Structure formats: C-alpha cells, structure tokens
Amino acid sequence: MQHPSADVREFACASLSKLLQQKLAIPAFLQRDVVRCLGPMLLDQSLAVRETAAGALRNLSACGGFEVCDDMVTKDIMTPLVALLKECGAGLVASEDSPMKCKDTKKNCVEDIANEAVHVLWNVCECNGTAVSVFNKEGCLDVLLQYLKKFSTNVDLAISVAHCLQAVTEDNPELLSSFNASAHQMLESILLSQDNTMEHILLRTLLAGSVWNIKDTIPSSSQASTINVILKIFSESLVVDAGETVIQLKEAETQRLKLPVETETEENVGDVLDSAVLNEDEEMEEPPEGKVKRENDISDLLPSDKWELKQVTALLMAQQTALEIIVNMCCSEDPSDDEWEELSSSDESDLFMENSYDEGNGQLMSPLCLSAEVHAALMNNLIPKKILEKTTFPNSVAVDICMHSPSWKPLIKKMNTVQCRALMCLHSILLVSDVDCLGGASTLQSLAQHLSQLVFSQSEFPKHTEFLEAITSAMRALLQTMASKNISQSMSPEQLMTLCEAGIHSSNISVRVNVVSILGIAGSVLAKVEDTAETLKIIGKFLLEVAMKDSSLVVAGEALDALFDVFADGKEAEKAALQIKLLPALKEFQPVFKMRMRKEGKGQYSTDQLCVLDNVKMNLRRFIVYQETLGGRKT
Template sequence: MGKSKTTKFKRPQFNAEGLPVNAVKDEDEDENYGESCPAAELLEKLQSPSADVREFACASISRVVQQSHTIPGFLQRDAVRRLGPMLLDSSVAVRETATGALRNLSACGGQEVCEDMVKHDVMTPLTVLLRECCSGFEISVVPMEDKRNPVEHVANEAVNLLWNLCESNTQAVSIFNKAGLLDVVVQCLEKYPHNVELAISAAHCLHTVTEDNPELLCSINTTVLGALENVLLSSQESMAHTLLRALTAGILWNIKSSLPAAHQAQILNTVVATLSQCLDIDAGAIIPRLRQAEEDRYLNTGAGVENETSKDFPVDEMGEEGEEPNPKINGNSKAVNIDYDVSDLLPRVREELREATALLTAQQTSLEIIVNMCCSDDPSDDEWEESSSSDESELGPDSLCDGVSSLMSPLCLSAEVHGALITHCIPQKVIKKTEFPSPEAIKICHPNPAWKCLIKRLERVQTRALTCLHSILSTMDVESLGGVTALQEAALHLSSLVFGESEIPNDAEFLEAVTSALRSLLQTIASKNIPQCMTPQQLLSLSEAASRCDVVSVRVNAVAILGITGSILAREKDTAETIQLIGNALLQIASKDTDLVVNGEALDALFDVFADGDEAEMAAKNIQLLPALKALQPVFKAKIRKEGRGKYAPQQLCVLDNVKTNLRRFISYLEKVVKK
C-alpha cells in the first residue's frame, strides 16, 4: 500500500567477550554457577580495602552477568550504584575491570538495564573517567612496545560503555551533549595511528550519537572536522583501518549540515569514495588468504589452532551470532534492523580473524550508510498515504491506480548525492555485493568453529546489499542505473537469487531484502514498459513462499509484486488465464492473511490488476471477483473496527481507511462493468 521508506540501521549490544546479549557461555555453566547468583558476595567484595579483591570482584561480575538470568539479582542489590564509584577507583586495574563489568551489564541487560544505569547516574563517574583518561594519554608511559597502554585500555572500555548507553537511552545522549563529551571521544578517535581498537570504539560511539542529534551539531567545530578528515584520508591498509574509515564516513554524513558550505561537495565526494573503496575489496578472496596466513603463523610458531581454547574465543556463541531477531517496527512503521559488531572484542591471538571480521563489518556499515543516504531526502515516510487522502470525488476507476503509479517515479535525491553515487559506480558495486557469498570462503570457514561465524557475516553483507539496492532503485531513474539492459540484467540476477535453487530460500532476513529489491526493480521496469524477465509462475511461487514467512513486510512485498505483474499483464493480450491465477492468489491473501496491512495491500493490488482492460474483465468474471469482494467487504470493515485501534499505527489506519473506501468504489465500478 505504498512505498516504505528504507530505514536506518541499528545494532544490539555485545558483551566484552563478543557474545550476543542472549547468549550463555558454556564455560560459565561448567563452573556451576547454577541457579544461585553470587551477586551479594561479589558486590560485598567491592568494599574491600584490597585493590586485588576489588579487581577480582569486578572481573567476576563482568563474567557472571553474561548469563542473563543473573542480572536481576545484581540489579536488586543496587549493582549499578555500587559499581559506579569503582570507575574512579584509585587502582587503574579496578577502574578497567569495573568499567568492563558495567559494559557487560549494559550489553547483556539491554535497554532496560541501560535506562537503569542512567537513572542511577552512572554517566557522572563515566564522564569524569573519560576526561581523566584523555588527560592521561600523553603522560602515560608504556615501558615496552608490545605492552598495552593501561590508560587507553580503560578508555576503550569506557567508550564502549558510553556507546551502549547512548544507543539505548536518549537521556544518555542528552547528557553526552551537555557534558561536552564530543571532544573527549574525538581525542580517543585521534589515537588511530597506534591504537586502532580505541579509535574504532570511538568511531562507533560517534556514529551513534551524531545520528539525528541536532543539539550536538552546534558543537561541531574545525578541530572536530579536522580530526574526522584526517581519519578519512589516512592511508593505513589494514582491514581495521578500513572499518575505521567507513565509520568516519558515516559520522561525516550524519553531521553534513554542519560542514562548511564551500567544502560540502568535496567532503561528500570523499565520503562516497571511501565507501566505494571499501566495497571494492573482495571478501571472498581476502578471507581464504587470511585463514591461510593464520595457519602459516601457527605452524611457524610451533602452536596449533586447535590448541586455542574457547576462553580465547567464544566459538559456539559466535557461530550462532548471526541468528538475529526479525526487524522491529517502531511507531513510525520503520523497520529497525539489528546489527552486531565484535571486531574490537576478538582476542589478539586471532589477528587474522579480527581483520576478516573488520572487513565484513566495514562493508556492512558502508552499505547501511548508502541506504541512509538514499532515504534521507525522501519527501515523506508515507508518500502513498498522503496521495490517497485526496478528494474522493476525483477518484474514478482509472485513478484507483494513481497512488501506486506515483510510486514508480524516483523519489527525491539531491543532485550532489546522486552525482557522487554515480561517479563512484555505487549501483554496480552494490549489485555485485548482492551475489551469494563466495563458495571458497564458505568452504574454508565452515570447518573451523572460530571462523564459522564469518559465514553469517558474509550472508548479512549480501542482505544489506539487497536492502541497499532497494533504496537505490527507489531513488534513481533508469538512465542513472545503466539503462534498460542493466535493469534487465539486474532482474535476471535477482531472479537467480530467488529461483536459482530447487527451493526458494526461507531465511526471513534474506526474503525481506530480496523481495524489497525485487519490488522496487519491478516498479521501475513497469514505469518504463520494459519487458520483464521473470515469469508470472515464478512470481506466484515467490508469493507462496512469502506467505509462509512470519515477517509482515515480506508478505506485503510479495503481494505488491503480484499486483505490479498483474497490472502489466492486464495491458497485454491472451493473459486472462494468468491474471486469474494472480487474482485468486490475491483474494486468498486478502481474506485469509492474519495481518490487516497485508489484507489491505492485497486489495490494493486487486484494484491495480483489475482496474481496466479486456483481459482483466474476462479474468474478473471467471474468478467471480465481484461477488468475492462483496462478501469480503463487511469482513474487512469489521476487522478494521475491531483490530485496527491500538494494534496499528495511525499511518497504517489511514491507509486501511483509504483501502476500505476504494473497495466500496471498486465494487461499484465492477457492477457497471457487469451491466455492459
């Protein structure tokens, strides 16, 4: 029922060992923490006069809270209030472990725990700690080159905690603004030449707090811009630095309105060039080389990969790390996609794996930034809903399709963004990334538990690329996309992704991404009367597969695809039989699907398919469309009345009301057709 605006991406949190928030480590189970939570004993040890005991307590808390069922026990005993002062302990080791404990607590406890932390004023000691760390950067002495800088390590934990809090709590962002923490985090970012781990943490944090934060923009000065530009133009070739540059590109995009007018075009071009260079890297070729390098290194040092214990790397949980929840819908009907990043949390002994993870995170981030670029200039979230609220007296049978027809024209995209994306061949590079992950990379990662987690990351890059392609197709005209031939090749490519195997893939995230891209592509093709490359039978099988998916947006996309295909067939000859198949499928969805939005989309598609044309009229009679819609009309109205209020957003209800009105008028139109 209209083009949905592709949304900006968010991620849930990981704890300090790289576990998803719902993971429970096998090692913890082996240590028999059992059902009893040692919260009281460990929190009591925080008051010990011995720094070693306090450090042990903080480290133990950090470990125990990775089991989500232990968190309530800590919260009931005021863990946040008691851990907060430990951030400013006289012992640097205690500061580090306390910050790590709070970081894990915020990660494993999620939004509710983060809100509790902010409520208990953890931001005050955290702010002081960050300022002290930054003031101590220059005076901190590291005795040996291979020794870590303890102050910078504390800062890294603190920045990650700050990142978690700001991503989960708007009050934390407000405190970030008022406390002037921008300059502090930028100082951490500037450590990139020798401490890329800290710089990446800072970049992640800045990427979060600069998004939709106009209050912060007044703090963007030449010093901040200079630091960001230095990172963006840095020449280090590691994958970690590639990730750092991608995140910095995202920060600059978020603060684009604060950029000097004279340099906006130049900086924008550099941002897109950075994303383009990141997408140029062939992960399918890099990953096997990195894996081989790891094996060679272990052979040369006399150790073996198999000797690495699970304490070095949470292999089982990381292997399942890609099992993300389905996209959530917020109050504005925008999908909030979940993302994970643990590249800074992998043990240093696995430097090649860290590099591979950083590369895939960088490419995923780059694709998400491009999505945000394409949707930032959308005229509205609900373009069709606005056009549907026009005067009913102006709406006749032919104009029932007006709302959908308007969707086939490109959305607004600024000339500067459009030009930069085309100059750096972003559409072609995005299409390349939509290909299935390299079989060679999959083969080499699969046998090794630690590397197996990359398979999910490879798949996620593909789904993000499909989502990105959807945004690009929605915002660019045919010529910008390479012309008719390029679109037909893209259609064949998407067709191969969906129908290349014996069965249509059933992964919900993949289906959502590929159906969104396919929908946008078919809309573009239809608007230019370009011959389609997929058969109606293929699209019907896709619709059938999508109908079994729990994700509403997948079912909506499938219905829209059927509507587009049917409306095109209605203008051709000898298509009545296929139109009947499509009509019957849409009627089934309109009456049987459990979601009102999908019901409405199916009715909307029926209006498009049967609005005009001899073939459509013949098909409508054969499937008894008029009596079917008459029978459906009171049921649909009753469902809106009973289920609509409270379950659906105001914008969705507006659309459903329009569909209800259009249904009444479409029935009147069909009655006139029958009388002819």
C-alpha cells in the same frame, strides 16, 4: 567487590563480566542492583578494577538490550561513566610522555579503560535519549575527539570512538554546534589518511557516516567535495572481495601459526567471539519504535594472535556500515519498522470510473530524495556496480573454510548480513535513480534475472527472514521501475507464485507486504497482455485470500491495493474478475474490513498506517462502484 584488596575487587568484576555475557543471567543481577554496585567501581583507585568494571558494564549494556540500557541510565550510570571518560582524557594527556602501563603488560592502561568506557557510552546512547542529552550537556564530544587523536597508535580505541560518534550524531541537532573547525579538521585528516589495513578502512567508513550525519555543519561550498570523499571511502571498502580476503587471510593465519585448522585453542577463541558481547545465533530483540540498534562490534575482544580474523571482521563491518549509510543517503526519512509508508495506489482511484487507470504509477513509494551531489558521487565512484556485486551469495569456498574453523564460523553470518544490506541498498538505489543512469532497459532485465537466480537457484527455497525481506524489497522496487517504463521482465508466472506462496507464510510483515505488492505489479502488467486471464485468476484468488485472512491489517490493505492494480483495466482482467466472482467477494468483505479497522486499528498501528488504511477503505468502496459500472455496461 567491596573487599579492601584491589586484586579481589578486580577478580570479582572480571567474574561478573563473564557472567553478564549470558543473557539469561542478566535479570537476576539486575534484581541485585548490579548497576549501582558496578557504577562506583568505574572510579576505583585501582586502574585494573576500573577496566574490569567497565568491561562488565559493556557486556551488560550490549547483551541486555534496550530495556537494560534504559535501566542503567535510570540508575545514573552516566555520572560515574562521564567522570571516568573525562579522567581518562586527562590521563592520556598526562601520560603522553610516560604512558601508564597495565601490570604485566606493555599496553597503555588508560587507553584500555577508555576503550571499555566508550563501548558502554556507545551502547547506552544508541538505546536511550536521556544518555544522548547527558552526552551533549557534559561535552563528551571533546573527550571522544581527544581519544580519536590516538588513531595511528591505537586503532581499537579509535574504532570504538567512531562507532559511538556515529550513534550520537544521528538525529541530534543539539550536538551540531559543537562541531567547530578544529573538529572538522581532525575528522578530515583521518578520512584522508592512507593506511589500508582493514581496521583503518573500518575507522574511515564509520567516521564518514558521522560526517554524513553532521553534513549541515559543512559550508555549502564544500558539501559536494565532502560527499565525494564519503562515497570514495565507501567505494574503497566495498571494492574488496570479502570471500577472497577470508581465503587469503585464513591461509596466512594457518601458515603463521603452523597449526592445523582446528585446534582446542581455536575453540576457546570461538567462545570469545560467540559470547563476549552478543550471541551470534540469537535474534536481536525488536527495537522500540523509532529506535534502531546496530550489532556491536566485538573485533577488539579477539586475542592479539588473531590478527587475520580481526582484519576480516573489520572489513565485513566496514562493508555493512557503508551499505547502511548509502541507504540513509537515498532516503529522506527512516523507514518504519514494517516499511509500509507507501501512499496507497488508490490515491489515483478517481480514474477507476474513467476506466483509464495507469498501473505504472500505481505504487507511490515513500518520499525519497537524491541530491545532485549525492547522485554524481554515487556514479563517479561506481557505487551501484559495487552494490550489485555484494548482493551475490558469499563465496562457497570461504564459507566452507569458516565452517571448519570455530573462531571463523561467526563470519558466515556477517557475510550473509552484508549480502542482505546490499539488497536493501539496491532497493533504495532503484527507487531514486533514473533508468538511464542505471544502464537502461537491458541492465534492468539482467538485474531481474540476477535477483530471480538468487531466489530460485538454491536447492531449497530461502527461509531466512532477513534475506527474504531484502530480496523481496529489491524485487518490488525493480519490478515497479520496469513496469513504469514498460520494460518486460523475465520472471515466469510460476516463479512469481512460488515466491509469493512462500513469502506469504513468513512471520515478517515486510516480507508479506512485499510479495503481495510484487504480485500486484506483475498482475497489472499481465492484465494488458492477451490470453492471461487464467494467470490473473490465480493471482486474484491469492490476493483475495490474503486480504481476507492475513492477521495483519497492513498486509490485508496491501493485498486490496494489489487487487485494485491488477483488475483496474483490460479485457483479460474483466474476464478473470467475473470468473473468480471478485465483485461479490469484495462486497461481502467490505464490512468485515471496516469492522477490523475499528477494532484493531487504533491499538496496533501508527497514524501513518491508519491514514493509508483509511485510504484503502475509501478506495475499496470506489473500486466496488467501478466494478458495478463495468457489469452494468456489459448488460
């Protein structure tokens, strides 16, 4: 890298870039101060060296995760990176009449360097607050908007910029003042553009997300129309059938290349997809609290002869992005890592003593809001219907095609991700929408059957954590909505227990919280039905065991909450409670729960979680008193 020959320096950076795709190799390079070695190369006299150095840093930041991005910022990668971005911006202006071409290619070298540099900026800003502060201070927004002007001739660069903008505009009030009328006009011109390639759909979707992030800078008189434009763009991306698109474009690729489906070349391309930036088969590291890291888009790394594959990859990324932003539009607050911000059902616990507890209002969900403008735009663009369509399993023919083509195989995971995002989106829509707006009782009953079929139609019970979290979240919200409106649901007690017994063994806390909550909602409904004592006994025993044995206090607290719901009222509940000896079991468990809270609480759980757990502890005491009152009344 220090060699006087530019070709040798370029080769060294390119070799390093390849090695940094391997996550296990990264620590050794960090020990050798790879960031400070590569940083100066961003400003090398050779444009080819600049591009390969930026590519190496892109791979390092994408494959290394949060800690590596923090280290890059600590090692001051932002100084040469910002300088490079500004030089590229000046270079684009200077080369508009005579573009600077890379050697042996017809590509614009400055744009290629800018694309790699923007990816590095995106990665570090998504992971590190200091990087975002530097972005704001150094006026990087103006540079990115300058790059964005190239959207009609270089969509890859524009998409990279759009990804970066979506990251830096999220929860960044300091940046809002930088969005002047000219910036708004440029974003609007792209949002209203009519190019319907999948890549341009992705570009518009990403920019729509950025516009949502900066909605406070939009005049109030224009907000309704802007929100409608945003959701119209999401509708355009969601309406496309990804499965059919895979089938059609794979056939088109085969016809174009006139090659068998599987070739050695495709295997090599598969390597590019699998390892260029992120290994699709590896789990992403858990983000630090309060941070969310999206998967980095690598569609621009595909060889130019993979046009069809790039289009499908862009479509799936657009659909995933649209669904994620709709969730944000429905929520006034970002969900915590374990999504347990609900207020305890026991806030209503004073009513225990009056024996008139309303289980329908028992599960108060986290604060959500849906403005009239957002609600109208969701309905006008048929967003709930399109979300529901995306919750189905990926087209089996498309999956089979991808399975038999190494370069297309990673699309299977992307299709599954879209399904999971749609289920989470359905969860949010259910929490904020009126039953009538969703289509009434019959629609919700059909939806309950659909969700049950997703879980129980497979030959094996689903084990994929992301899917289980998404499906149980949607079921939880749906059952809560139906219970609050006294709408009957079709899941049998046997199916309910199968779901809960499978879910409670998940390593994911959200899945376990969801299944005990589902059991609490269903049990509270059954408690008002005659001859259900036997089923209530099974539910009660299950929830007691979870409360006493689960390793997470959050799950134990939710199980207690569910018990309060199930056994709050009704003759069948009273009968079942006596038979499973609920009162003595809870009295024996009460000091154990208090002790666990003292020992584990402060070290492992957030302030909000501890507040909820304190509430559960208080209501455990009240519920015990309530149960004792029932016993005394009978004697």
